[in-house]
Amino acid sequence: MKKKILALAVSGGLAAAPMGAMAAPEVYGIVDIGVEHYTDSDNASGDIFQGLRSVAGNSDGRDVALVNGLNSRLGVRGEEELDVAGLTASYNIELGIDVLDDGDSDTFTRLGWAALGGDWGKIKVGSQWQALYEFGGWNTHRTDVHGYGTYYRTTGVLSNSLAYGFRQDSAISYEYGGAWGHSDPFAAQVTLGVGEGSASVDSTQAKSFGQLDDDMVFEDASGNRVLAESRDDLTGGNYVQETVSEGVSNQNGITSIQAAAQYSFADNVSVNGVYVREFNDYGGVGIAEEYDPELYNLGARWNVTDAYELSVNYTQANTNNGNDDTVESIAIASMMDFGNGLTGHLGFSQLSDDRESTDDDNYSDIDLNTYGYIKQALSDRTDVRFELENIQYDNQADSSATVALVGIQHNF
Known part of the structure; x- marks a missing residue:
């Protein structure tokens, strides 16, 4: 991961900003494209997101x-040291760019935040990485x-931008230190989601067949047209619905909270935990829109x-x-550096899901999720990799799904 470029004092042709050194922005990016093969049995998977950002998706066929x-x-991105306290x-500001499709939705916001910080930590406002990840x-x-x-x-139980556990929209966070490595002995973060959440609610009502003067036109079960100023004025009878x-x-204004902490010791061991809770209130339109999911996460790296x-x-x-x-799920994994730019990642996980569905396969337990990659750096900015993921389900058909990808990535 690239380090953030610190603000630079600009001399010569540029005048100093009134409140300190003018920020020197860093322009950066990634171009990443892969060739992917996917296969499944019995249309098993909904947990492998095959065909992401492809022009026509991907499937077993x-x-x-x-x-x-x-x-x-x-x-x-950039930073600026202020002459204030x-x-x-x-x-x-980071935009995702669909390099394979020149359609209407070829760009989208990944990150967009502004922050103020000091020795006491940092307050960040906007779209940002979740503490959960x-x-x-x-x-x-x-x-x-x-x-x-x-x-x-597991993280898909959450809703709105919290779902799937990567980045969060419309958030305010306080962070102290960072948890990406073992660099800080102690790191913590509290994030509030603000003003998130919408739902579509279906209701059945008398069908309007148009307007006649100041009245709405309805039709009863016998095919007779009935005039009324509104649906509330309809009395008796059954109407076409x-x-x-x-x-x-x-x-709710505050729609979620995340609280996370990590402690690192001996410069090579970190333990961490995260708590997430949503606050949903859709005016009593149904249980599906009212639930307030919560999530607990505990982990360690050595x-x-x-x-x-x-x-x-x-x-x-x-x-x-x-x-x-x-x-609930549990995963164990390893990261390996083989030298000469060759690295690897291998992980195994299992999942238990006690939700019920008319289709039992929707919420089948996962007996084993195996995943990993081999990556070879070709330079400081370019690498090639091979990724593989396999999921074995605990259902009547013992279904499985596998995806393999060969990709190239250039960073600038």
């Missing part, structure tokens, strides 16, 4: 597909595209040597709905 699953991207201002998922899931089957299923979808918004790391991560997500369902 397709030989190969070109994918941009890592999201090629273009970003600007030792503060530092920082910012990051920095202090949790990153322990055992570091593949570029594939290798997140159990992580996706229609289903109407209505959008409703979460009425650099056995400079070239070998072992890690473990446990996640439990509770729906907190009428059924009080639980999804």
